[in-house]
Amino acid sequence: MVRNALRATFLAAGAVLTAAAPGASPALAQVLELAIDQSPAGLDPHIITAFASFMVVNGTIYEGLTAIDKDLRVGPGLAESWTVSPDGKSYAFKLRPGVTFHNGAPMEAADVVASLKRVMAKEIASPLASRLAAVESVAAPDAGTVELKLKEPSAPLLTSLATLAIVPRGFEADKDGLQKQPVGTGPFKFKEWQPNGFIALARNDAYWRKGLPKLDGVKMNIVPESATRQVGVGSGQYAMLPNIDAATALQLKGKPGVKLAETLELAYTLIGFNTAKPPFDNPKLREAVNTALNRDEIIQAALFGAGVPGGPLSPALKDWATDVKEFSCYKHDLAKAKALVKDSGVAQPISVTMTVLPRQDIKDIAQVVQQQLGAAGIKVELKTPELGQFIQDWRNGNFDLFASTNAGSPDPDDYFYRTFRTGGSTNVFKYSNPEVDALLDKARANQNPASRKAQYAQVQKALACDGPIAHLAYGQLFTAMRSNVTGFEIMSNRSLSYLADTTAGK
Incomplete structure (x- = not known):
């Protein structure tokens, strides 16, 4: 129920007027119009991996214990x-x-x-x-x-x-039922999905947090073109562009009626290696890639300077992250990279394919990486499939290299254990390191924060230079909003859970 709202038309705020729900007190029903860049690849909270899916359901439709x-x-x-x-x-x-x-x-x-x-x-x-x-x-x-x-x-x-959504009993063996018809406990309930058009969420009138949500609904318009999204938020057609990149934010900075929220995000950009087959089963070659990368150049060229070089953990995790200065391979050294390529014993010339997440900032990053690795003697062909195919290839380990972005977590275990432990549920790299396995097992069971931090420092050191991922950068994450949108808080894990607290005035 939206309280203390005046009956008016909110087109300038990117909201639309709808009828109040039966039995609700007289109030203005606001549907907040958002624009997002991709259609989700399913909405099952226990199966999805793409940011486009996570953004729709996490903290909006679904909640955890x-x-x-x-x-x-x-x-x-x-x-x-x-x-x-x-x-x-x-x-x-x-x-x-x-x-x-x-x-x-x-x-x-x-x-x-x-x-x-x-x-x-x-x-x-x-x-x-x-x-x-x-x-x-x-x-x-x-x-x-x-x-x-x-x-x-x-x-x-x-x-x-907190990341494990509670769903109704009866879906234990059902892999399809929640992909297009999600059912949760969150502030908004699923209403409609028009593929490549929009996803509509309606207010959950029975939500357990009294007085929330303040909106009557949220409409997530799927608008792939960045310029169209920018024009839309500038004109008031859209009230919000959530989780946008630095290039888009730069275009919107100072635009009348638009404000920006920003935070250093937990998600990171990366180059992933398939360690189950040549040539990247060779740790010396993985170290060569890390040494050939100029992360500062990548940040300037592809992220417009809005980011920081990143190791296995985001600097936003001040209690956990090791400074990248402690990783020898993070100092760009082309001569050393060439020597490492030669010392690896891999037959030259080296030609590989990089599968690229179909998102503009990742495409830009991939092109810079392609040039940098080419200078070190590693020829990279770029391949950009549609999102569903990218996810399928990623899950099946069907890649030499891939360029993407991955979510982070407030606790290192949530990322490290599933990604780097032998047999981990997102260890698509087929990476196996007994030393890392032992450290992750000990750190997971360790109740002492100080010694646990020391164990994760060892994990970061073990992974940084010859692990299955070349971590690139942690970017500044932005959300653009009309100036009359209030109550929304940007979160470094990209969750839109604060939409429950959001309103749009005149």
Whole structure:
């Protein structure tokens, strides 16, 4: 229910007027018009990997037992409280009373158990499965309580649970039902999806956070052309362009009626190596690539200077990230890179293919990387498939190299364990390093913050120069809004959960 709103037309704010819901108090119904650059590749929260999908469902349609706020702190979500056993191997979560799914069914412990088991199921093949690797069993002693038994203590568990959406029971073996018809507990419920047109979300009138959401709905218009999005927010056709790159933000800076929010994001740009086949099964060649890369040049040329060179963890994670100055291969040295190529023993000339995420900033990055590696004696052919094919090739390890951007997390384990541990659920590189495996296992079970930080510092050092990823940069993330949009907070993990708090005045 939108309170204290005047009945008016909000075209200037990029909102549209709709009829108030039956039974709602007299108020203006605002549907906030957004413009996003890509159509999502499915909406199942346990299967999706693309940012375009994540942005639609995370914190808007779906919620987890815990939640992450704008300061990356973990707090209550669908669980209002929890207790942990002294040995750190048992968690009991007390669920919020009165929470319902968008289909009207009550959210109960059985739904939580089914959701977590779905993530862990081999048949579902969720990329999030590694986040529950320490879980031995999940049970519901009653409708309001969920108990997790762990094989060993798991320091990142509470953070991980914020990323695992709770869905209605009955989808445990269903890989298709939620892809186009998501059903969650969040502030907005799914209304309509017109492929390559828009996704419409409607207000959840039964939302458990009283007084929220303040909007009647959100319409996410799919507008691939950056210039069209820019004109739209400038004219008031769109109220918001969420999570835009530096090039778009630069064009909008100072435009009348438009304001920018920004933050250093957790997501990073990268070049990924297939370590299961030549030539990048050779760690010396992976080190050569890292040494040939000029990250400052990449940031200036492709990100318009809005970013910082990045290692395995974002500098935004001040409690965890190792300064890139400590990684020898991060100092651009073309002569050394050529020597490493020669010392690798890989037959020359070296010719490989790089699969590129179909997003403009990643295309720009790929072109700069292509030139830099060419100068070191590694000829790179660029291939840019459509998004669905890119994701399929990525999941199947069908690449020599790929250029992309990956999400980060407030806790290193959420990224490291699934990505770099042998058999990890997003270890598409087929990377295996017993030293890294042992460190990740120890750090996951470690309840001491200081020694855990030291272990992750060792992991970063092991991964930086000859791991399966050449980390490039962490960019500034921007959201452009009409000046009368209030209450929205930009989040470094790209979540749009603060749309629940957002309004657009005259």
